[in-house]
Amino acid sequence: MTAPARVVVLAGGVGGSKFVLGVRDALLTRGIADTTSALTVVANTGDDLWLSGVRLQPDVDSLTYALAGVNDTKRGWGRAGDTERVNAELQQWGAGWPWFTLGDLDLGTHLARTGWLRDGLTPTQVLERMSSRWQLGARLLPMTDTEVDTIVEFSDASRMHFQEWWTRHRASLAPARFNNPNIDRARPAPGVEAAIAEADIVLLAPSNPVVSIGPILAVPGMSDALRQTSAPVVGVSPIIGGRVVRGMADVCLSAIGVHTSAAAVAALYGARSEGGVLDAWLIGEEDLAESSAVEELGIRSVVAPLWMKDAATSAALAEAAISAVSI
Template identity: 75%
Template sequence: MHDSPRVVVLAGGVGGSKFTLGARGALRDRGIDDTARVLTVVVNTGDDLWLSGVRLQPDVDSITYALAGVNDTQRGWGRAGDTERVNHELREWGAGWPWFTLGDLDLGTHLARTGWLREGLTPTQVVERMSRRWPLGARLLPMTDAEVDTIVTVRDGGGIRSLHFQEWWTRHRATLEPVDFENPGISSAAPAPGAVEAIADADVVLIAPSNPVVSIGPILSVPGVRDALRSTSAPVVGVSPIIGGRVVRGMADVCLTAIGVETSAAAVAGHYGARADGGLLDAWLIAEEDSDLAADVERSGIRPVVRPLWMTDAAASTALAAAALDAVHG
């Protein structure tokens, strides 16, 4: 690996935000001040949506806000110190989704994004423009410029119906049994400019401890991304989002069950698969609580690395990302 390793992170959600912060911190701890030169984050855009006439990119915004240091760490999403006057007014008009909160500062982001999109900028160009406001210390790329929102097919009242991922996740808290997850149009989508090239040129690729189905899954479903991961000369290191047989945050266990994957660190490793066997992973970080699963991970052709995985604060996130970077050495 070079003195200034080129690092690519695949990320989405709160876990992705914390891990991305940790990756930046780990690189700075190694004396790399200009981390934006070496750290690229390919962000999930599968949970994007149009609402009240504006385009929302929840994962892009969460990671941007986290890197900028303006995120609401209590809620895990949105801006710190935000207000909800406009959101209240939308409810009075019967507009939008009453159960989907939009902060005023957050709405400023969405309005700026929507205006730029309507002027003809691509999502990649919009993210690049957004990144100029704060010194993020990373280059952010959406996984694709295409609109490939996640649609969830669920069982509801004895029938089957489809709804946007955000409605299923935020309104129903994933209580409706999912039958299928789809990203309409993704088969004809292309990776965002620079994403595949970054993976090809990387010294290490890290898969954040994000939801494997609805955060990492859409990124891997963009044509060309899996092939790039399989063919890169860089080691591909993943971090388990499961600790002690339980999800760290959210309802990833419901998503995993829907696709027939057990909620365990070893099962998720098997879901991604070993690169030596046509999968994606060379190494997989599992929690100390799951050390008894190391042999199962190894039997699947992936090198297990047992480390503390709880990202309780910035220092813990940095230590975790450092461990993932060090995992490339065996």
């Protein structure tokens, strides 16, 4: 197989960050030295929020910090070696959320972002400026420049921001639905559609299919771009052995009526031949029995080790995804 010169990854969260690092390493192993030109990452911005007057972009920052090598791998979020003096002071003032910790270095990022946004820069322009600080080996793009924060709605008509439901309540409150206000007026951020159209392969990271990949696909024009590209679209299951890898994605899936299984998530994305977005779907060795169900959807099923335990296994998974179809 020829080496892909242009790879696009749709990603969000910690799992997405690990996978993107694996893709970058896989491209380097294939002899592609200029991964910045070869790899474009479209980041979920559905879990963004305003807090204490600053704009937070959790998935964007997780991807940026991971690619820069400054992420806190123990906690899974934020900057390595961060302190929390400012956060403690905010709590003394009764500001912010006491259950949502902001590190001092992380706050520096949020303050810089907010200042640039106030100056009139778009989220795309802000992320370009942020990316220039480090050698990331990838081009990062937000999924859209429109604010489309995820709101969790409940059966009693109450609602809260996704971050409160996820971080404070740990998804213990049964959601009725997830909503992204303004998403009907959104468009893919500048450069996203062109990157997908010109790609040699498009990869869906093993991120939460409902609140990470879901908002990306919900941006008007995004799914059309995936269906129209000549590049194969390959996804990686976030479900292994009938269980979520991390987080509470099973609660999110249940809320939209989807079973927690690799085949069910493949059906959620759908086959391109049937109006969906997938050509191939990687499932874990633990889910071999679901391979035929995936094939029946019109999606090629590829069985591979999915656990990203370290840099080597992440790169191996990325290579398996790139090799899943002929390019």
